[in-house]
Amino acid sequence: MSALKALREKERETRRELILTAAQQLFSDKDFRQVTVREIAKTAQVSPGTIYRYYRNMDDLFVDIFLNHVSHISSLIDEEFGRHAQCSVLRFCEIQVAYLNENMTFYQMMSHFMLGRRLPSENATRIDPIMRDLFDRLEQILRLAGLVTDSRLKAHALFSAINGTMISYARYPGRSREETRRHTMRLARIIADQFSSGQSVCG
Amino acid sequence: MSALKALREKERETRRELILTAAQQLFSDKDFRQVTVREIAKTAQVSPGTIYRYYRNMDDLFVDIFLNHVSHISSLIDEEFGRHAQCSVLRFCEIQVAYLNENMTFYQMMSHFMLGRRLPSENATRIDPIMRDLFDRLEQILRLAGLVTDSRLKAHALFSAINGTMISYARYPGRSREETRRHTMRLARIIADQFSSGQSVCG
Amino acid sequence: MSALKALREKERETRRELILTAAQQLFSDKDFRQVTVREIAKTAQVSPGTIYRYYRNMDDLFVDIFLNHVSHISSLIDEEFGRHAQCSVLRFCEIQVAYLNENMTFYQMMSHFMLGRRLPSENATRIDPIMRDLFDRLEQILRLAGLVTDSRLKAHALFSAINGTMISYARYPGRSREETRRHTMRLARIIADQFSSGQSVCG
Amino acid sequence: MSALKALREKERETRRELILTAAQQLFSDKDFRQVTVREIAKTAQVSPGTIYRYYRNMDDLFVDIFLNHVSHISSLIDEEFGRHAQCSVLRFCEIQVAYLNENMTFYQMMSHFMLGRRLPSENATRIDPIMRDLFDRLEQILRLAGLVTDSRLKAHALFSAINGTMISYARYPGRSREETRRHTMRLARIIADQFSSGQSVCG
DNA sequence: CATGAATGAGGCTTCATTCAT
DNA sequence: CATGAATGAAGCCTCATTCAT
Numbered sequence: 001m002s003a004l005k006a007l008r009e010k011e012r013e014t015r016r017e018l019i020l021t022a023a024q025q026l027f028s029d030k031d032f033r034q035v036t037v038r039e040i041a042k043t044a045q046v047s048p049g050t051i052y053r054y055y056r057n058m059d060d061l062f063v064d065i066f067l068n069h070v071s072h073i074s075s076l077i078d079e080e081f082g083r084h085a086q087c088s089v090l091r092f093c094e095i096q097v098a099y100l101n102e103n104m105t106f107y108q109m110m111s112h113f114m115l116g117r118r119l120p121s122e123n124a125t126r127i128d129p130i131m132r133d134l135f136d137r138l139e140q141i142l143r144l145a146g147l148v149t150d151s152r153l154k155a156h157a158l159f160s161a162i163n164g165t166m167i168s169y170a171r172y173p174g175r176s177r178e179e180t181r182r183h184t185m186r187l188a189r190i191i192a193d194q195f196s197s198g199q200s201v202c203g
Numbered sequence: 204m205s206a207l208k209a210l211r212e213k214e215r216e217t218r219r220e221l222i223l224t225a226a227q228q229l230f231s232d233k234d235f236r237q238v239t240v241r242e243i244a245k246t247a248q249v250s251p252g253t254i255y256r257y258y259r260n261m262d263d264l265f266v267d268i269f270l271n272h273v274s275h276i277s278s279l280i281d282e283e284f285g286r287h288a289q290c291s292v293l294r295f296c297e298i299q300v301a302y303l304n305e306n307m308t309f310y311q312m313m314s315h316f317m318l319g320r321r322l323p324s325e326n327a328t329r330i331d332p333i334m335r336d337l338f339d340r341l342e343q344i345l346r347l348a349g350l351v352t353d354s355r356l357k358a359h360a361l362f363s364a365i366n367g368t369m370i371s372y373a374r375y376p377g378r379s380r381e382e383t384r385r386h387t388m389r390l391a392r393i394i395a396d397q398f399s400s401g402q403s404v405c406g
Numbered sequence: 407m408s409a410l411k412a413l414r415e416k417e418r419e420t421r422r423e424l425i426l427t428a429a430q431q432l433f434s435d436k437d438f439r440q441v442t443v444r445e446i447a448k449t450a451q452v453s454p455g456t457i458y459r460y461y462r463n464m465d466d467l468f469v470d471i472f473l474n475h476v477s478h479i480s481s482l483i484d485e486e487f488g489r490h491a492q493c494s495v496l497r498f499c500e501i502q503v504a505y506l507n508e509n510m511t512f513y514q515m516m517s518h519f520m521l522g523r524r525l526p527s528e529n530a531t532r533i534d535p536i537m538r539d540l541f542d543r544l545e546q547i548l549r550l551a552g553l554v555t556d557s558r559l560k561a562h563a564l565f566s567a568i569n570g571t572m573i574s575y576a577r578y579p580g581r582s583r584e585e586t587r588r589h590t591m592r593l594a595r596i597i598a599d600q601f602s603s604g605q606s607v608c609g
Numbered sequence: 610m611s612a613l614k615a616l617r618e619k620e621r622e623t624r625r626e627l628i629l630t631a632a633q634q635l636f637s638d639k640d641f642r643q644v645t646v647r648e649i650a651k652t653a654q655v656s657p658g659t660i661y662r663y664y665r666n667m668d669d670l671f672v673d674i675f676l677n678h679v680s681h682i683s684s685l686i687d688e689e690f691g692r693h694a695q696c697s698v699l700r701f702c703e704i705q706v707a708y709l710n711e712n713m714t715f716y717q718m719m720s721h722f723m724l725g726r727r728l729p730s731e732n733a734t735r736i737d738p739i740m741r742d743l744f745d746r747l748e749q750i751l752r753l754a755g756l757v758t759d760s761r762l763k764a765h766a767l768f769s770a771i772n773g774t775m776i777s778y779a780r781y782p783g784r785s786r787e788e789t790r791r792h793t794m795r796l797a798r799i800i801a802d803q804f805s806s807g808q809s810v811c812g
Numbered sequence: 813c814a815t816g817a818a819t820g821a822g823g824c825t826t827c828a829t830t831c832a833t
Numbered sequence: 834c835a836t837g838a839a840t841g842a843a844g845c846c847t848c849a850t851t852c853a854t
Contacts, residue, residue, distance in 0.1 A: 004833090012838090033236065037824060047840045052825070111314040111370050150393070156386075157368070157393040164367020165360065167314050183359075190353070190360040194397035240849060250815045252851080261849070439642070443828060453836045458829070517720040517776050556799070562792075563774070563799040570773020571766065573720050589765075596759070596766040600803035613854090621817090646845060656819045661846065 016054045019044045024065055027105035032062070033112065062109060063123045069106040070130050073099055077137045089145050092138065093162055093192035094185065100166045101181045107166050135159070145196050154195070161191045219257045222247045227268055230308035235265070236315070265312055266326045272309040273333050276302055280340045292348050295341065296365055296395035297388065303369045304384045310369045338362070348399050357398070364394045422460045425450045430471055433511035438468070439518070468515055469529045475512040476536050479505055483543045495551045498544065499568050499598035500591065506572045507587045513572045541565070551602050560601070567597045625663045628653045633674055636714035641671070642721065671718060672732045678715040679739050682708055686746045698754050701747065702771050702801035703794065709775045710790045716775050744768070754805050763804070770800045 022044035026035045037058060041048040055061040076095050080087040100107050113127070138155040147154050165187040175183070225247035229238045240261060244251040258264040279298050283290040303310050316330075341358040350357050368390040378386070428450035432441045443464060447454040461467040482501050486493040506513050519533075544561040553560050571593040581589070631653035635644045646667060650657040664670040685704050689696040709716050722736070747764040756763050774796040784792070 008833095008838095015838095036822075038822090041841095048824090049826075049841060050839055053838065058824070108314070111311070153389060154393055157364075157390040157397075160367035160370070160390055161360075161364030161394055162367065163370055164363035164365065167363070167366055167370060186356060187360040187363055190357055191364055191397075194360075194394075239847085244816090251849085252815055252817095253813085255850070256813070442826085447837090454828085455830080455836055455838095456834085459834070464828070514720070517717070559795060560799055563770075563796040563803075566773035566776070566796055567766075567770030567800055568773065569776055570769035570771065573769070573772055573776060592762060593766040593769055596763055597770055597803075600766075600800075617817095617854095624817095645843075647843090650820095657845090658820060658847075659818055662817065667845070 012054075015046070015050075019046060019051055019054055019061070020065060020068070022046075023061060024105065027065070027108075028103075032105050032108050059123065063113070063126060066106070066109045066113060067126065067130050069099075069103060069109070070134055074130075074134050074137060077134075077141075081137075086144055087137075087141050088192075089141060089158070089196040090189065090192040092141050093158075093188040096159075096162045097165060097184050097188040098181075100163070101177075101184060104166070107163065110163065111167065142195075147195070158191070158195050161195075162188055165191070215257075218249065218253070222249060222254055222257055222264070223267060223271065225249075226264060227271075227308070230268070230311075231306070235308045235311050262326065266316070266329060269309065269312045269316060270329065270333050272306060272312070273337055277333075277337050277340060280337075280344075284340075289347050290340075290344050291395075292344060292361070292399040293392065293395040295344050296361075296391040296398075299362075299365045300368060300387050300391040301384075303366070304380075304387060307369070310366065313366065314370065345398075350398070361394070361398050364398075365391055368394070418460075421452065421456070425452060425457055425460055425467070426470060426474065428452075429467060430474075430511070433471070434509070438511045438514050465529065469519070469532060472512065472515045472519060473532065473536050475509060475515075476540055480536075480540050480543060483540075483547075487543075492550055493543075493547050494598075495547060495564070495602040496595065496598040498547050499564075499594040499601075502565075502568045503571060503590050503594040504587075506569070507583075507590060510572070513569065516569065517573065548601075553601070564597070564601050567601075568594055571597070621663075624655070624659075628655060628660055628663055628670070629674060629677065631655075632670060633714065636674075636717075637712075641714050641717050668732065672722070672735060675715065675718045675722060676735065676739050678708075678712060678718070679743055683739075683743050683746060686743075686750075690746075695753055696746075696750050697801075698750060698767070698805035699798065699801040701750050702767075702797040702804075705768075705771045706774060706793050706797040707790075709772070710786075710793060713775070716772065719772065720776065751804070756804070767800070767804050770804075771797055774800070 019040065023035065023040045026039055026043055037048050037051060040061075041051055044051075051061070055064065073096065076099065077087055077092065080091055080095065113123075135152070135155050138159055139151050142151045142154050142158065165184045222243065226238065226243045229242055229246055240251050240254060243264075244254055247254075254264070258267070276299065279302065280290055280295065283294055283298065316326075338355065338358050341362055342354045345354045345357050345361065368387045425446065429441065429446045432445055432449055443454050443457060446467075447457055450457075457467070461470070479502065482505065483493055483498065486497055486501060519529075541558065541561050544565060545557045548557045548560050548564065571590045628649065632644065632649045635648055635652055646657050646660060649670075650660055653660075660670070664673065682705065685708065686696055686701065689700055689704065693700075722732075744761065744764050747768055748760045751760045751763050751767065774793045
């Protein structure tokens with residue numbers, strides 16, 4: 001009985017994952033706001049109606065994907081910590097930029113959710129703690145790097161700065177994916193440098 | 204004859220301006236992807252069809268607005284230079300963040316054009332020189348601040364970093380416009396600080 | 407063995423009743439065409455699939471409810487007869503209008519089934535005898551009131567006329583439920599009056 | 610200039626009529642709530658989008674059709690008056706029932722709009738004066754027939770009663786259209802009779 | 813050249829019904 | 834026999850763009 005219920009739960013989770021994956025896959029091909037329910041359904045080999053059994057609406061699905069990304073980044077940082085008992089500012093910057101280059105959708109979403117006026121507070125509630133989680137890690141990195149004053153604020157600043165590298169150069173016309181990757185990585189390193197030589201006057 | 208032609212030209216320019224202004228005005232009220240051609244036409248007191256005499260499509264119009272913004276920022280920097288014979292990194296950061304706070308649409312567009320896959324190279328051609336112009340100024344600022352090595356790259360990094368402050372915090376749920384302005388300004392100053400205490404090892 | 411079968415039968419009947427009641431309850435809250443299978447299932451604490459074990463489809467369920475209503479009206483008339491050994495035309499009209507005011511769904515259904523093109527003859531077969539039953543009573547009322555010629559036809563006419571009061575004024579905009587009740591009741595009395603002062607030429 | 614404008618106006622009116630006619634035609638084939646925008650568009654040889662240039666939404670279209678019907682009935686009464694300088698209760702009843710038999714959609718709509726809970730007050734505002742118009746005529750008929758007290762109320766009652774004949778028997782299963790017409794006409798005459806021998810006690 | 817009506821593909825979402833468990 | 838997840842057709846409506854006037 002309980003086993004059966006667990007099985008169902010598992011199946012449900014699997015299918016949810018299926019939809020999520022399908023959506024993300026489509027996102028890598030086009031602007032995420034142009035991906036339609038029907039497309040996602042088709043890609044996930046599921047009927048459009050089914051999607052609404054797992055997500056109340058498209059926005060909910062998008063938020064889910066967004067949160068997945070954030071969590072993923074957090075875990076990447078954790079891995080780094082796990083390996084070296086610390087994570088330098090530089091490493092964080094590299095990780096983050098590498099991730100953004102691989103997952104431009106994530107950046108689009110961030111832009112969409114942050115700049116758009118549509119985020120229903122309910123979704124905000126879901127986003128908040130997960131972002132906080134990420135910033136906790138980031139703050140710790142900065143503290144370990146010696147930036148102890150205003151460390152939260154600096155975490156925000158660093159995160160923002162790194163993200164900014166993408167918006168400006170992500171798809172710079174005429175630049176290949178690889179070139180973009182190299183360029184943004186260079187920028188990230190400069191930023192990291194500015195932030196870790198943090199012995200600056202106001203540090 | 205030539206006078207008449209000039210008049211026509213003038214009229215054409217005026218109407219083009221009219222449309223542009225109408226669009227920008229609407230953009231300050233809502234997410235730019237939600238502004239419809241009809242709305243713009245109505246606001247500009249022009250028919251939808253007319254818009255297509257001046258812009259091949261919506262994207263072209265958007266690019267125009269985008270470029271207007273970039274030029275505007277350039278001129279703001281020029282003003283600052285005009286007043287003080289220089290422009291500190293801090294001042295640039297403040298100007299830029301203030302501008303972004305007042306013109307979130309611009310940021311949305313940057314995000315849209317940079318991240319989307321839609322920028323036809325033709326538009327890229329228009330964007331390129333104007334961006335170059337902006338970066339020339341920025342590079343100069345950095346050089347004057349003593350960051351002489353990799354100054355172009357650092358200009359990119361600084362610009363990106365500042366822009367990044369917006370995407371992350373622009374509409375952070377529950378934060379008022381004024382609070383956002385203050386927060387992003389704080390972040391901008393931190394970034395400015397990191398970039399101008401440029402006596403960093405790799406500076 | 408037979409007892410077990412009877413038990414099963416009983417259980418089945420109970421559940422059927424449960425569904426019916428749930429549906430009726432929902433109908434009193436909204437337009438019956440807006441009630442969904444899922445809602446009914448939820449209210450009846452039963453799965454959607456189960457409903458289809460008891461009713462081939464929604465229409466069948468609706469017919470059942472409809473017939474329940476007709477039977478109910480018949481029994482109300484019987485009560486009146488039981489109490490006073492007769493039922494004046496006026497009393498019938500009052501009973502009927504009162505009932506309709508309390509059960510607008512019934513009226514909606516009548517309208518739906520009678521005007522729509524959907525009534526499969528099979529359902530017609532179920533409806534027929536129960537309606538006949540009602541008309542028998544009504545005819546008797548009219549006969550007792552002295553309308554002996556064409557009494558069946560007049561029963562139809564009276565029934566129709568009374569029902570008509572509802573469609574025209576049921577939800578007259580801006581009128582409260584109580585006002586509607588009063589108004590339709592007034593109309594019903596006028597009709598009753600016309601029908602019982604049946605000393606009309608062609609009576 | 611003005612002529613051109615008038616022409617446009619005329620064309621607009623024509624197309625509006627086209628859509629209306631298409632919709633009504635479809636209504637004669639099925640339950641009006643089952644008629645879809647796409648169908649109407651197809652029948653009117655117009656694109657779906659066009660319909661929304663003429664009607665804000667389906668409800669508006671439905672209300673328009675409904676009002677057309679009511680106006681039509683009013684004009685039928687006027688014709689009768691024009692011919693005979695009066696219109697007997699009987700004639701009104703015949704006219705009304707004949708009309709309903711020919712236009713069952715109208716009856717469905719009445720039922721829908723009156724019983725449903727959806728009529729936005731804006732539409733109510735459009736419906737009100739046109740119904741009032743009809744009742745003015747009806748009241749006059751009754752007054753001429755000698756029913757001077759409560760004539761408005763009686764107008765309501767008569768109208769309702771006649772309408773009621775339809776709901777009960779319109780599509781009585783197994784009855785042909787012609788049989789229905791005959792039966793409802795008989796009922797209408799009985800009702801007319803009851804109402805015009807109005808020398809009843811309370812007349 | 814300006815107009816604005818028409819287009820029609822496409823958007824999201826709902827829901828009666830089926831069917832494997 | 835009950836379940837409820839899945840279905841997928843169908844619903845209404847929007848809107849960038851075109852084109853006859």
